[in-house]
Amino acid sequence: MKDRNHLSNVGLVHKVSIIENGLIDIPMLQILKPDGSPHKDAVVPDIDQELALKIYRTMRFIRVLDERMVAAQRQGRISFYLASTGEEAASVASAAALEPQDMIMSQYREQGALAFRGYSTEAFMNQMFSNEKEANKGRQMPIHYGDKSLNFMTISSPLGTQIPQASGYAYGQKMAGEEAVTICYFGEGAASEGDFHAGLNMAAVLNCPVIFFCRNNGYAISTPSEEQFAGDGIASRGLGYGVKTIRVDGNDSFAVYAATQKARALALKENCPVLIEAMTYRLAAHSTSDDPTGYRSKEEESKWQQKDPIARLGAWLKGKGWLDEEQENKDLETMRQEVLQELKRVEKVPVCKIDEIIEDVYDTPPWHLKEQLSELKKHMAKYPEAYPKTSGRL
Amino acid sequence: MKDRNHLSNVGLVHKVSIIENGLIDIPMLQILKPDGSPHKDAVVPDIDQELALKIYRTMRFIRVLDERMVAAQRQGRISFYLASTGEEAASVASAAALEPQDMIMSQYREQGALAFRGYSTEAFMNQMFSNEKEANKGRQMPIHYGDKSLNFMTISSPLGTQIPQASGYAYGQKMAGEEAVTICYFGEGAASEGDFHAGLNMAAVLNCPVIFFCRNNGYAISTPSEEQFAGDGIASRGLGYGVKTIRVDGNDSFAVYAATQKARALALKENCPVLIEAMTYRLAAHSTSDDPTGYRSKEEESKWQQKDPIARLGAWLKGKGWLDEEQENKDLETMRQEVLQELKRVEKVPVCKIDEIIEDVYDTPPWHLKEQLSELKKHMAKYPEAYPKTSGRL
Amino acid sequence: MAKMNLLQAINNALITAMEENEKVMVFGEDVGHFGGVFRATSNLQQQFGRDRCFNTPLTEQGIIGFANGLASQGSVPVAEIQFGDYIFPAFDQIVNETAKWRYRSGGQFSCGTLTIRTPYGGGIAGGHYHSQSPEAYFAHTPGLKIVMPRNPYQAKGLLLASIRDDNPVLFMEPKRLYRASVGEVPEEDYTLPLGKAEITKSGTDITLLAWGAQMEVLDKATEMAQKEGIDAEVIDLRSILPWDVDTVCESVVKTGRLLISHEAPLTGGFASEIAATVQDKCFLNLESPIARVCGLDTPYPLAHEKEYMPDHLKVFEAIKRTVHY
């Protein structure tokens, strides 16, 4: 047993001295200015044309998808949607800095990360329509993506729960000797949950190679961040956990990329968690169930429209001569068409057969679930018109 | 609707910059050196002889009580006890800086605060023996004190739960216009619970006049603090919440007193929470169910024995000429006698009548509880010897 | 009297309570300026100020912890949990703290003034986490009261009674009916009794028992059964804890048959407690087994929501099985 002295490194004062806000300054990493030109002393990350364009196009795709799905919800074709407009760089550019074997555990506004990994338009549509082709069998609401083949953990609604889970997942990766980390996305609102505290503290103490990526977009539904916390954002909490922390401009793809790349390297090399706070703004409504005019002004929104992450990277790409504007506009049209076509095609795909209702509760359905299913099927056979989605395939 | 810009105060960097441990230094307030002499540049708080002696004597009383009750548990006279040896200054001197109208919500190792408030030896014994004279009617284990007349909230075992509760209590005091604060005690172990995070964050956002007083005594049962957190103690978390924070030497009564006095003034004046981290050491076993030789060395313990808070204040008092050693030794003997006599007397007091078993579940017992009680009493009347503590008084 | 939907009735009850007693405070996620994601707290902040109606940070354990402390101090908190599915992070604060506060302190302190409001239930395409009916999870907890209204009139009267009752009350609102259920509600103050069931239709052949949104389903099934000559007695339990055993048993003694229906999964649902109690108290009166028509023992499945729900057809079939046993 080694002797401990938990005071050994503490300095002394002899008058009451108060530690408070403003004592430290947590600056924000910005590489590209809002106009797309790099800061003079900035180090632009080593990104080749292919990757830069993949980031850019994924962001554009997501914006197209978001617009289209919000419209589809208004038309009553899907029940719910949640857009990430204005925050595309945070999820796309961070995912770009990862390797495919890294696990992604996300909140729900990180469709960009998923698209970057290769989730197809068809897969998006299958999920949105909860149909039988969806990998999660349509059991959750739209936007609760999940794809094992892409190392993207199925999303669950209760906020913050994925944070300690990510610590555990990363611990398992480390124990298995994998060259992989876990990235965990969450909002600044979710960071108020007790699970946030548990997850960061455990990751620090148990040396888990996990990247905690907070999208601080200023709002949790209607609640502005100043009614969410009184400290200096989420980054200022990192110190309290002894977790290395980086704050970035979440609307700057290069800052996000550079920070995530650095975080991944640190996490792997030192077996430690890293916290990234990406400062951004939720330009979209919280979801299709929300109307932000009840809690914020158009002026505020328009200020942030000027910091658009897609335009910023686009300007840089143009400056670099990597972007053919005409071609891009054609591509955009193609994307729109593709989304629309897939939507139309997929909305006809049926939901799973009713037999699936008792699958995956356990590894195999126990007797009581089989009994419940067989009673249900008998009942449905009696009233087929009442259960039109499934009664034709009993 | 006022426009918000949650980035307005953030500075920029253009290279990845990492915020990490060591970036800030949270020093510890110490007024008296371990030998009892004040530091040269220290401001000794304005404490008169009466108050200084009251702090001293309360600490001595608690040590006597702790020793006696641990022995009583070994003899099988009580089922459980939990001593605060070595940590007396943290609870006694902090309570001394409060006003009687301030609410105390404690963890379980703050018998010093309770004694300072005037909880009698008899009351301690009633609680320990769970008898009918105890204010809480003997429903919880020994050491779960509570006394409304002393503004000392009844303790509950689940750790950390009192932290957000204290925020709420303080909010209520503020709304009622009371010149009062709430103090909330907890250990560095309990500070890992999600409730800690919730409580501090809510107090900061909702402007609650509450003092969060953490006794960092190095252990949570067998778990040393380096397996509890990786940051710089609990104080370093204050910044993350935007909560004013003071770290003190928990074995220095004057430092604890001065910090708490300052915290109370701030909390009242600015309607804000204040976090105090008192650095101390649990010289006692965790409880009578614990044996620390399984997880720490005698050497480590003896180092801390030399920092004894009672001896430190005693030395200062002697230096000041306020302490008559002979008299004190007599007083100590009197205390011992009193504790022993009360113990002997109180262990004969019966537990509550069985009718109390259904009281206080609701404001008045509903029909089903009355039914359950009447069946129970019939049963007990049939087997009186099986329920010896209550069957004689049906 | 005014026509109100269920949300308006709740909003009206909150205004009534806040006007009457300045110690009443309403808080939770998004309940402040915005008036809650369902708008149940609309205009309260505007009318009563930010101190008495406010947003909290996003932490259910914190909301209830804070509310417990506030209640024990003597204020009258009405805390909102945005969805019943998100009440579980507060489970410890409710089950170990709220419920045991008075008992553990020998009656010195209590959380009696606390009311927790939360929307529950399915039928809104909400899937796993916007559809649960968690009442049974709490009904195993002495010290709590649990109340679930079926329509706007009941909602106002029961909510006002809950806020004024000196015991902590979990008030669960059928969100499917928030806008769908509209009815006449007195604008003046009134309360309805806690712990009392209500016979909404008398009958002789079978007793049908449910609460909250499920009452609509019973009504439909009752009509279908009536057409087949089965005359059901229908009871709204209203209070799940403590529950009104007398009214239920009196009815069963009369009809000889009992069917209970809830959306929550069958196993361990509150129907089990009722069935266990009634088979004991009415053993000699029962002419057929007590039937339970409930959700399946699975998480709440979005794509198969219709099939999952204990709808009027399932209830109707079970009525026939029970009557023709």
Add this chain to the structure above:
Amino acid sequence: MAKMNLLQAINNALITAMEENEKVMVFGEDVGHFGGVFRATSNLQQQFGRDRCFNTPLTEQGIIGFANGLASQGSVPVAEIQFGDYIFPAFDQIVNETAKWRYRSGGQFSCGTLTIRTPYGGGIAGGHYHSQSPEAYFAHTPGLKIVMPRNPYQAKGLLLASIRDDNPVLFMEPKRLYRASVGEVPEEDYTLPLGKAEITKSGTDITLLAWGAQMEVLDKATEMAQKEGIDAEVIDLRSILPWDVDTVCESVVKTGRLLISHEAPLTGGFASEIAATVQDKCFLNLESPIARVCGLDTPYPLAHEKEYMPDHLKVFEAIKRTVHY
């Protein structure tokens, strides 16, 4: 075979599992170097290293959140919650996450490898917060298995089966018996089936059903009843979820009578589910109401612990009432 107490049997099962599979990891508050406050994990850190047996920070929601993630990654976590009374901060992680993980992902991911161990129950002068029996709180949750052993032999066999089962298992240990219950336990590897009850004594007059520490109480009452000429059949349910309806109903068909006993409060306890199911399935066989002998509907009271408990005398009286109905 070796004589072991219940703690030793559990320790032995953990060693067996950790030796067999290096993915098995054991963690929780104080379980590392110290071996747990009850010493169930003694020497595991010494034998298997700090990476596979470790202390966690003091956060139950964190422990289970971490364990969920670890399980979904493919490791085999055995997480300890120090007392059953302190499992509630993890309620959300267990009920909303662990239990629904497989279903919500269409079987792509799961927490099947997770086992949660926790001591439960009273009779140790523990009062409110070291005595609870929270099994019913979890039994309303599809996706979980719940297992409760009655003695060392059962504990080892059931714990090994739980760790290897590809479903999350809540394994609740009767702490009153940790040292008190001693018996022969094979040193080699063996498992006992999950989901299967065990008839520990056959009889003809009444079926007595319990689990965990309450089996001792049934045994005592059975002996008393025997002296009065009542021949009881005694069943240890062992698995609370999913539970073995067939074994219980077959017995009730034979005896015509059922008594269920648990320490947890009566209302909403798991006996209610069993009674509700059995009255349905065995309606025509029951000769008297199903009896429940349970804790009172109060928090667990220290000073009146003896009076509160469903002891052998209460069970004995209820047996007589049921048989002579």
